[in-house]
Amino acid sequence: MSSSAKLTRQTLSVLVENSAGVLSQVTRLFSRKGYNIESLAVGTTDDARVSRITVILKGTDRMAEQIAAQLNKLMPVISVQILTGKKAIYREFVMLKVKADGKDARDEIMQIVNVFRAAIVDISRSSLMIAITGDEEKTEAFIKLMSDFGLIEIARTGLIAMERGDGSIRDLSKDRAEYELGKSI
Amino acid sequence: MKLSGARIITECLLEQGVDTVFGYPGVSIIRVYDELYKKRGKIKHILTAHEQGAAHAADGYARATGRTGVCLATSGPGATNLVTGIAAAFMDSSPVVFITCNVDEALLGRDAFQEVDITGISMPITKCSYLVRSAGELAGTIREAFALASGGRPGPVLVDVTYNATVEKAEYAYLPKEEHFGRGRSERLMRRGEKVLTQPETDIRDVKRLAEMLKSSERPLIMAGGGVIRSAGAAETLRRVCREHGIPAVSTMMGLGALPSDDGLFLGMAGMYGSDAANRAVGQCDLLIAVGVRFSDRVTGDAGSFAPGAKTVHVDIDRAEINKNVLTAHHIVGDAGKVLSLLSAELKGYGAPPWAEKDGDRELSAPERIIKTVEKLAPGAVIVTDVGQHQLWTCRTFGFSRPGQLITSGGFGAMGFGLGAAIGARIGVKDTPVIHITGDGSFRMNSPELATAARYGLKIISVIMDNSSLGLVRQKQAAEYGGRFYQTELAGGPDYVLLARAYGLRGERAENEKEFETLLSDMLRSGKGGIIDCITDKDEMI
Numbered sequence: 129m130s131s132s133a134k135l136t137r138q139t140l141s142v143l144v145e146n147s148a149g150v151l152s153q154v155t156r157l158f159s160r161k162g163y164n165i166e167s168l169a170v171g172t173t174d175d176a177r178v179s180r181i182t183v184i185l186k187g188t189d190r191m192a193e194q195i196a197a198q199l200n201k202l203m204p205v206i207s208v209q210i211l212t213g214k215k216a217i218y219r220e221f222v223m224l225k226v227k228a229d230g231k232d233a234r235d236e237i238m239q240i241v242n243v244f245r246a247a248i249v250d251i252s253r254s255s256l257m258i259a260i261t262g263d264e265e266k267t268e269a270f271i272k273l274m275s276d277f278g279l280i281e282i283a284r285t286g287l288i289a290m291e292r293g294d295g296s297i298r299d300l301s302k303d304r305a306e307y308e309l310g311k312s313i
Numbered sequence: 314m315k316l317s318g319a320r321i322i323t324e325c326l327l328e329q330g331v332d333t334v335f336g337y338p339g340v341s342i343i344r345v346y347d348e349l350y351k352k353r354g355k356i357k358h359i360l361t362a363h364e365q366g367a368a369h370a371a372d373g374y375a376r377a378t379g380r381t382g383v384c385l386a387t388s389g390p391g392a393t394n395l396v397t398g399i400a401a402a403f404m405d406s407s408p409v410v411f412i413t414c415n416v417d418e419a420l421l422g423r424d425a426f427q428e429v430d431i432t433g434i435s436m437p438i439t440k441c442s443y444l445v446r447s448a449g450e451l452a453g454t455i456r457e458a459f460a461l462a463s464g465g466r467p468g469p470v471l472v473d474v475t476y477n478a479t480v481e482k483a484e485y486a487y488l489p490k491e492e493h494f495g496r497g498r499s500e501r502l503m504r505r506g507e508k509v510l511t512q513p514e515t516d517i518r519d520v521k522r523l524a525e526m527l528k529s530s531e532r533p534l535i536m537a538g539g540g541v542i543r544s545a546g547a548a549e550t551l552r553r554v555c556r557e558h559g560i561p562a563v564s565t566m567m568g569l570g571a572l573p574s575d576d577g578l579f580l581g582m583a584g585m586y587g588s589d590a591a592n593r594a595v596g597q598c599d600l601l602i603a604v605g606v607r608f609s610d611r612v613t614g615d616a617g618s619f620a621p622g623a624k625t626v627h628v629d630i631d632r633a634e635i636n637k638n639v640l641t642a643h644h645i646v647g648d649a650g651k652v653l654s655l656l657s658a659e660l661k662g663y664g665a666p667p668w669a670e671k672d673g674d675r676e677l678s679a680p681e682r683i684i685k686t687v688e689k690l691a692p693g694a695v696i697v698t699d700v701g702q703h704q705l706w707t708c709r710t711f712g713f714s715r716p717g718q719l720i721t722s723g724g725f726g727a728m729g730f731g732l733g734a735a736i737g738a739r740i741g742v743k744d745t746p747v748i749h750i751t752g753d754g755s756f757r758m759n760s761p762e763l764a765t766a767a768r769y770g771l772k773i774i775s776v777i778m779d780n781s782s783l784g785l786v787r788q789k790q791a792a793e794y795g796g797r798f799y800q801t802e803l804a805g806g807p808d809y810v811l812l813a814r815a816y817g818l819r820g821e822r823a824e825n826e827k828e829f830e831t832l833l834s835d836m837l838r839s840g841k842g843g844i845i846d847c848i849t850d851k852d853e854m855i
């Protein structure tokens with residue numbers, strides 16, 4: 129087995145049939161094993177009958193492999209992909225409302241927004257609503273800077289991820305899953 | 314042809330060749346019962362005393378026959394009464410299709426009378442649970458449910474049908490069972506589920522590698538689990554592999570019967586209550602080939618120090634079992650029987666060095682002598698147990714000779730499993746005696762199922778090992794809790810002899826071994842089933 133006992137960020141992309149209860153079927157497997165989901169993002173795909181779920185968890189490689197194997201057993205699951213580190217691109221979308229009393233604060237915030245290529249999407253007398261897209265490093269850094277001004281509220285989509293290169297998650301049919309899980313031959 | 318949903322359900326049962334269902338009616342499922350009435354010449358419905366009994370019966374039927382069991386219940390409490398039965402079937406990979414009916418779709422989610430989210434409740438204890446809200450989805454869903462229950466690693470599947478879906482009409486066309494695959498509710502879903510539904514294709518390179526590992530090992534050992542029992546023909550192949558190549562074997566509780574107990578190479582059951590020879594062999598082997606097991610904690614103890622000197626090779630039909638509990642050196646995904654015959658082809662001319670020895674004859678305890686008497690008088694009987702000391706004595710002492718001979722709630726350990734499961738087994742197998750070995754605690758849990766046995770004239774002999782206590786728990790209190798026997802003594806219970814007679818069954822009491830032997834042999838000969846209340850000492854320990 130190649131699994132190391134190190135706790136790292138594990139990303140699982142799960143393609144599912146849009147059937148009743150599919151989200152609870154998927155998340156249940158994590159809670160059953162006592163694994164904490166750090167983030168969860170769900171959205172439809174180019175096929176309206178199919179959704180893609182991205183789950184981030186802190187765990188060992190073995191934990192991710194076990195969960196992937198269990199996920200593969202669920203009827204509505206089409207394919208499961210474990211994404212690691214540089215193999216994939218990660219993005220998240222964040223909206224935040226910050227206090228912006230007075231011109232100084234406003235100018236300063238707008239400067240930071242420009243540097244981060246974020247966008248101000250709403251302005252009111254004493255606050256700004258900002259939207260930003262990026263990988264975790266970028267969004268975290270931005271949120272940290274904004275918190276100095278006073279965060280009023282924040283909404284995050286959670287990370288979504290996609291493997292680099294020509295491949296598709298659809299290639300990982302249930303037959304190929306065996307090889308994805310580090311078959312030992 | 315436009316048919317009501319209820320009718321479609323019964324047509325689908327006929328498509329599957331179902332001739333027996335177990336269940337309990339209620340108003341939500343009444344339409345289905347009305348259709349079953351019209352088909353009563355083709356489908357026999359067994360009414361139990363409690364839905365739990367029906368669930369265990371359908372499970373016992375499946376285990377005894379290898380066919381998929383079917384169990385029906387109404388909404389709300391009818392459905393929740395199934396839960397222990399579903400879980401017991403799930404843990405031991407027994408194929409059962411549960412069909413429940415729910416309230417009208419318009420009332421779902423409004424806490425209507427007898428409404429419960431049984432699909433949600435049963436999610437963790439089924440291979441899949443479906444909620445069907447319209448008659449049009451019924452045929453496809455039920456076909457898929459049957460395919461799923463028996464395909465791959467077998468297990469229970471639940472289909473919950475809203476009342477309106479049983480009433481409304483939908484197009485139905487007969488489809489022979491062979492054509493169901495790939496034509497289900499959603500073709501795509503079926504195709505995707507291929508791996509789950511059918512037997513995964515075994516990679517021959519994996520088998521060759523196992524053969525190499527075997528040839529270079531000095532002390533190889535096979536551990537057979539429930540997978541060998543569930544896979545058709547696997548036990549026979551295993552016997553051949555062991556004999557031809559001289560490989561010794563042990564089994565788990567669920568694997569008992571895979572090898573005949575008197576086979577010179579079979580060392581007994583491994584694990585917490587297993588035989589010395591089996592556990593010694595697991596400790597000493599250098600190659601452990603585990604076939605169709607899930608490495609239960611009752612078998613491995615501390616998984617980290619299990620079979621410390623061995624490379625472990627895991628053969629299982631369920632990929633998710635690999636490396637779940639025990640880290641393996643190599644694994645093969647596939648059906649136990651198929652993998653074993655592929656292996657046997659690779660091993661031509663190979664003979665394992667002889668190294669493991671069976672236990673010599675040991676002195677049996679009094680309760681074990683009762684089990685031996687059962688074996689002596691009815692060696693080929695189907696043995697159904699409940700859960701407790703009596704179960705462990707049975708597993709340790711009875712010489713099982715064929716797969717499916719032992720029916721026990723190994724994984725879930727559900728007291729109360731036995732009588733219902735014995736009813737299912739009795740209906741499933743014709744000419745073999747069915748003997749239910751139980752404890753007084755377990756028996757009390759579902760003893761009303763005596764009514765079912767009486768109603769259908771089912772000859773089941775319940776041997777109650779009556780120690781007036783919850784023996785297995787009491788034994789722990791003796792060993793680890795300073796003899797503080799709390800809530801484990803059952804003195805003052807009912808008179809089981811009279812209880813059986815009240816149901817119109819035979820009730821007998823055996824105060825000693827001699828009496829037991831006389832009574833059992835008489836009961837085996839006579840046409841009527843019932844109970845033998847076999848008085849045992851509560852201080853006996855396993």
Ligand SMILES: Cc1ncc(C[n+]2csc(CCOP(=O)(O)OP(=O)(O)O)c2C)c(N)n1
Nearest residue numbers: 701702703726728752753754755783784785
């Ligand atoms: C439904 C259920 N409740 C509780 C237990 C815990 N339990 C395991 S063995 C046992 C005692 C069983 O007593 P009995 O059926 O009389 O058998 P004995 O051990 O005396 O042979 C108990 C309470 C269980 N396995 N199942």
